[in-house]
Amino acid sequence: MSRHVPIRLGMVGGGAGAMIGNVHRIASRLDGQFELVAGALSSDPDRAAASAADAGIARSFTDFEEMARAEAGRDDGIQAVSVCTPNHLHFPVARAFLAQGIHVICDKPMTATLEEAQELAAIARSSNAMFVLTHNYSAYPMIRQARSMIARGDLGALRLVQVEYAQDWLTEDSDSKQASWRGDPAKAGAGGAIGDIGTHAFQLARFATGLRPERLAADLSSFVPGRRLDDNAHILMRYADGAKGMLWASQVAPGTENGLKLRVYGDKGGLEWQHEAPETLWFTPFGQPTQKLRRGGPGTVAGHSRVPPGHPEGYLEGFANLYSEAAEAIRTGRIPDTLPGIDDGLEGLHFIDACVRSNAADAAWVEVMA
Amino acid sequence: MSRHVPIRLGMVGGGAGAMIGNVHRIASRLDGQFELVAGALSSDPDRAAASAADAGIARSFTDFEEMARAEAGRDDGIQAVSVCTPNHLHFPVARAFLAQGIHVICDKPMTATLEEAQELAAIARSSNAMFVLTHNYSAYPMIRQARSMIARGDLGALRLVQVEYAQDWLTEDSDSKQASWRGDPAKAGAGGAIGDIGTHAFQLARFATGLRPERLAADLSSFVPGRRLDDNAHILMRYADGAKGMLWASQVAPGTENGLKLRVYGDKGGLEWQHEAPETLWFTPFGQPTQKLRRGGPGTVAGHSRVPPGHPEGYLEGFANLYSEAAEAIRTGRIPDTLPGIDDGLEGLHFIDACVRSNAADAAWVEVMA
Amino acid sequence: MSRHVPIRLGMVGGGAGAMIGNVHRIASRLDGQFELVAGALSSDPDRAAASAADAGIARSFTDFEEMARAEAGRDDGIQAVSVCTPNHLHFPVARAFLAQGIHVICDKPMTATLEEAQELAAIARSSNAMFVLTHNYSAYPMIRQARSMIARGDLGALRLVQVEYAQDWLTEDSDSKQASWRGDPAKAGAGGAIGDIGTHAFQLARFATGLRPERLAADLSSFVPGRRLDDNAHILMRYADGAKGMLWASQVAPGTENGLKLRVYGDKGGLEWQHEAPETLWFTPFGQPTQKLRRGGPGTVAGHSRVPPGHPEGYLEGFANLYSEAAEAIRTGRIPDTLPGIDDGLEGLHFIDACVRSNAADAAWVEVMA
C-alpha cells in the first residue's frame, strides 16, 4: 500500500468542545497519512451532524455500532477508527470495531475497568485488526532518545525512577464538560487522577526504562469536597531487579499546567526530562558534566523529527508520531515496539486497580499485576 | 465559501530534501484548511515527479509559468500557491501566479533585490489576489500577546527594542543544499544572515512593537573564509519617537540553534520572549514582580491555541496559524492586520538594502527606507 | 551588649579537610558578629594544632571536655561553641558545653540516636545557655518569604507538600573522609541519607509550612553494595489537618548536586523553590499568572538581605543568617521563632527513627513522634 494514499479514518466521540477529539484530528492530519471520512462524534443527532460538518467529515453516525457495521460493509469504508469518548465507552466501541476487522486507535485509559481490559485484550489478540493506545507522551523524540540510551546501558543498572504528572485545573470544583465525566466513576472508571494522568506517568516510566513494575503502595486523596474520585496520588513503586521509584499524580497543584516529568538514575548516570520543555533531555554520565541533548541535535539518534533542532516541536507533533507509526503499521502489518497497544492498556488498568487496592488497605504494598 | 471545504493549494519549490517546503506542507494541512493538489517542486523533471508523488500531489509540473497558466484554466485549479523556492525565484514565481489571480503565500525574504520588491509591490497592489509573506515567528500566540499588550500601553512609551537571532549551522564552511544557495548572491540576494534570519528579527520587532524603524548602522561580517555573504550582523537601530535598539543576527554562534529573542522595554514595563521556549512571555510592570504569562493561561488574550496551556505548541503550529489566517482571508476577503504581506516584504528588502549600504560606509547611519 | 563587639566563639570538630567546619567559620565571620578564639578541631594533637593555626584560632585543645572547662573558667572565655563533628559526638560535646553555660550552635542531625536527642532536650531546657541547630536551608530569605506567605494564608488551606533532596556524590563506593563517617552507623547514627539530608528536607517542609507531621511510610534503600546505611529514601508523609506529601532523599542520583526542592500547594495557590536557584520563589495564586518573586524584590517581605536583588546570595549567606540570628539572640536573650533549636533537633531524630521503624515493617505507616 502506497504511503501516498491516505488511510481512511473514522472517529467515535470527539464532538464539538471536546479537547482530545480535536487533538486526534490534528495529529491524524499532520503528516498527511490519514483522511477522516466517517464519524459518530456524538450520540445526540444534531450535535453529531454539526460536529461532523465542522470537522469536514463526510459520513456522520449517531450510533457507533451502526457505524462499525456500515463502514465494514463499504468498499471505501474506514480502515481505522479513533476512539475519543469518555473512558467507559472505550471498551464497547473498541470491541465493535475490532469485531469488524477495523483497526482501533484508542485514547487512554484503555477501559473503565480491569475486567473490561482483560476481555478487550482477549478480543484484540484474536483479531486481525490492530489496537493502538495513544500514550502520546512516550512518542516525544527525546523520550525515544531516553529509551534508546537506557536500553544500550548509558545509565548502567537502573536504581531510581522518579516520575510525576501535576496539573492544577481541578483545584476547585468544576462543572466543565471536561471535568464532569472525569469525576464520575460511571464514566471514568475507578481512577480519577490516577486514570487520567497517572496512567500516562506509569506508562512513560515503563516505556523509557523497560522496567517491569512489581509492587506499589498508593495513598490516594480527594481533596475537593464532594469529589468522588482521587485528585491526587502519592505512590511508592518497586520495579524488577531492585529498582525503586515514586510516582506523583495530581490535579490540584496550583501553578502546574501539564507537568509531566521523568527522572531516571542508574549506577552509571542519570537522565531528566520535562514535558513542558520536551525538546531537551539532560544526561549526566556520572562524574562528567551534564549534557543538554536536543531533538535532532548532536549525540541523538535519528527519527521522529520534522524540523531542525531549535524549531520547537510539541504535543501535537508527539501525538502525530503515534498516528504516523500507526499508519506505517497499518500499511506494512509490522507493529513497531514503540507503538503502545493492548498490553500497555492492560498494564494501565492493572496500575489503576493496584492503586485502588493499595489505597483501600491504607497504602499497603500490593502486587501491580495481581 | 464554507470553511469545511479545503482550499485548493499549489506549491512551487520545496522538493525532496528541502526543509521549508515540508514545513509549508505540514502547516497547510494542520488545521485542515488546505488541500495540496498541484506542484512544481523542482525544475528537474524526475525530481519534480518523485517529490510530488512523495507529497501526494496529484498534478506535477516542472515549469511554474506553465503551472500558473494551467491551474488558472481549470475549474478545480488551485486557489493559492505556496512559494518555497530559493529567494531569487520568489519574484518571478509570485508575479506569475498573481498575474493569474491566484493567491500567493511566499517565504521570506520577499525577493532577492529591493527593485524586485518594489515591482512586486506594485503588481500585488493592482491584483485581486492576495500576497501573504510567511513571517511565521510573528504568528506565535505569545508574540500576538506581546503585540496586544504593547498596543494597549502595558509598557508605556517604548524606549528599547533588543532583538537577536543566533544560529550556529554555518560556523564552518558547508556544501549542504541548504547552505549553498543561501551563500550564493545570485540566489540569495544581497543578504546572507541578514536576509535569511535578520529579516525575521527585524519583522518580529516591528510586528510586536509597531515602531517604525528610521535609521540603522550595520556592521556585517563574513567570518568563514570564502563566504561571499554576511554570516553575522551587528546592527544599531533607531525607531520613531526616540526608541532605540540593537539587532544581532548570526549563523556562526556555536551552541545556539534557532535563537530568536525579543526584549522590549518602555517607561512602564518590560517584556521578554525567546523562540526556543515560545509558550512563555515574561512581563514586568515596573516595580512589581515579573509575571510568567503562558499561552492560553491566565492574563492572556484568547486566540491561536489548539491545546490547553502546558501542552507545548511550537514552530509548526505557529506556521499553521499563518496558513489558517490566510485561509480565513481567502474565504472572507478580509485580510487581518496580523497577517504579514507585501508591505512587510518591502520593508524587509529595505532593511537588507540599508544594512548593505551602511556596512559599505563602515557602519554609518543610513535611512532604512531611503 | 553592643552589637559592635564580636561574640567570642569556639569550635569543636571542623579540622583541616572538613567541609562543614569551614562553612561554620565563614558563616560566623560574614557579618562580623563572632570572633573565633578557641577550638578543639581534632582529637589528633598535631592535626588539632595545625588546623587551629590555619584557622587563626588562638587557643587550641584536643579534648572538648577540657576545652569546655577551661573556657568556662576564663573571663575572656568563649560565649558560644560551634559543634562540627561527626554526628555521634554532637551529644557529648553539646552536653559538655551546655553544662558550662556556654551557648551551643550545633550541626544536624542533633544527635546520633533518639535517646540522646531526648536527653539533650532535657538538658537544654534546664540550661541557661541556648541551643541552636544549623538547619541552614530554612534561613534562605525566600524560604522565610514562603513561610510568611503560607502563614498569612496566601495558599489557603494546605493540601500537598512535595519535598526532595537529591545528591549524587555517593553513587559509587567512596572512601573519602566525608563519605566514610557518614556510612558508619557508629558515627552517623541510624540514618544515612535520611540523617544527612533527609532531616534537612523534613525540617524545611516543617519550617515553611508550619504543618505538624503525623505519620510516614518509608522505603529505604542501600543501593551501593556493602553500604550499611540508607543511600536513598522514598517516603510518604501525612501531616495534620489532612495535608499529605512526599519526601525523597537520595545520594545516588547522578547529575544532581545539592538538589533540595520544596513545593507546597493549597486550595488557593502554590509555591515552588529550588535550592540551586535560591533567590527565586515562584508563586501562583490559583487562576492568575505565576509570579517570580526575588529576594529583596517587589512583593517580598524585608529582612535577611545584604545586597540588592540580582546580586546572587547563596549557601554561605543563608548559613550566616543563622549565625547572625544566633548572635542577636545571644545579645538580647530573645530567641526568634525562625531560629532552629532543640525542638527541631528532636523532631529530626523522631523523623529518622520513624523512617527506620517504618522501613523495618516494609514501609508501613508509623507515627512520626511515637
Add this chain to the structure above:
Amino acid sequence: MSRHVPIRLGMVGGGAGAMIGNVHRIASRLDGQFELVAGALSSDPDRAAASAADAGIARSFTDFEEMARAEAGRDDGIQAVSVCTPNHLHFPVARAFLAQGIHVICDKPMTATLEEAQELAAIARSSNAMFVLTHNYSAYPMIRQARSMIARGDLGALRLVQVEYAQDWLTEDSDSKQASWRGDPAKAGAGGAIGDIGTHAFQLARFATGLRPERLAADLSSFVPGRRLDDNAHILMRYADGAKGMLWASQVAPGTENGLKLRVYGDKGGLEWQHEAPETLWFTPFGQPTQKLRRGGPGTVAGHSRVPPGHPEGYLEGFANLYSEAAEAIRTGRIPDTLPGIDDGLEGLHFIDACVRSNAADAAWVEVMA
C-alpha cells in the same frame, strides 16, 4: 608574613546606607584575611563616627588625607585601604594613600576622568604600594573557568563577543542617595550607565577573552527627562584579530535586575554565562552537545571555591575572591594576572572616553585608546 594574621585594612567612604561599602566590608571579612581597623566613612563628623562604630572600626577619621598620614605614622597602621566613595573621590583618595605606601583597593570606575586615570597610573607605577580595582564580576569562578578555556583554545579563534549589563532601577527619576551622585557629572564623571555598569561589561569581556578592544561606535541615551548622563548605551565593538561584538548597558530595562551576561563564540565552540546564575557556564564544542559546567564540578579547573558544587556561591563570594587574592598579593608581593589593577582602570576610562567621543559624533567609529 603568615596568612593567619589578618591584614590591617582601612576604608574611605562606605558610610551607613552605602551599598558598596558594606559589600567591601563583608568581602574583606569573608575569608578572614583582613581586619578593618580604621576608616573615614563620611566627611560629616557625626555620620563618620556613627558609621565607624556601627562597623566596629576602632579609628575613625573625617578627612582621608589626615587618615593617610596618621595611619602611615603608626606601627600598627593600616596596610591597605578600600576606596568606596563616589567616583570623583577615587583619584584624590587613591593618590593620598599610595603616596604613603599604603595599598589601595578601589571601586570602579577608577577615576572620574581619563586625565585623572592617566595621572593615577603614573603614580601607581612609581609606587611600592599595590593598586587593586574591584572588578568583582571577573572573579566569579566560572568566569575564571571561561578565561582558562578560551586561553587554551577551547573555542578556537574568537569571532564574537556579546556582552550586556541591564538593570531597571533608574527606569524612573530617583532621588535616592545611590541614584543622585551617579547622575551628577561632577561626582560620577562623564559616564552614567557606561561608567557604572558599562565598565564592568567591558572589563568582563576583556578579562574572559583576552581580546584587545580597538574601536567602538556608541549610541548613548538619556531616556529619563532631566537626566544629565546616559542611562542606556548601545555599542558596537571591534577587537583585535577581527573579532567583533556588541555591548549593551542599560539602567532603564524594567524586569532586569543585575543582568550581566557574556557570550563568546569562536570557530570551534561557544560559551555562555549569566550573572544571575553565576555557578553555571554553558560550553558547546561545535557539533557536540552543550555541556553544563558547574563551579567545582566535573570538567572545571580548581580554585576559588569554598563549598561543593550545588551549594550556591554568589556576589559576595566573588567579591571576596578579589580580597583574598589581594591579601595573597600583599603577603607575597606577587600580583596574579587575574587581579584587576591600574591598567584595567585605565582601560575603563578609555572606554568611557571613547563612548562619549563616538556618541558626540553620532555613533561614529572611534579608537578606544586614542
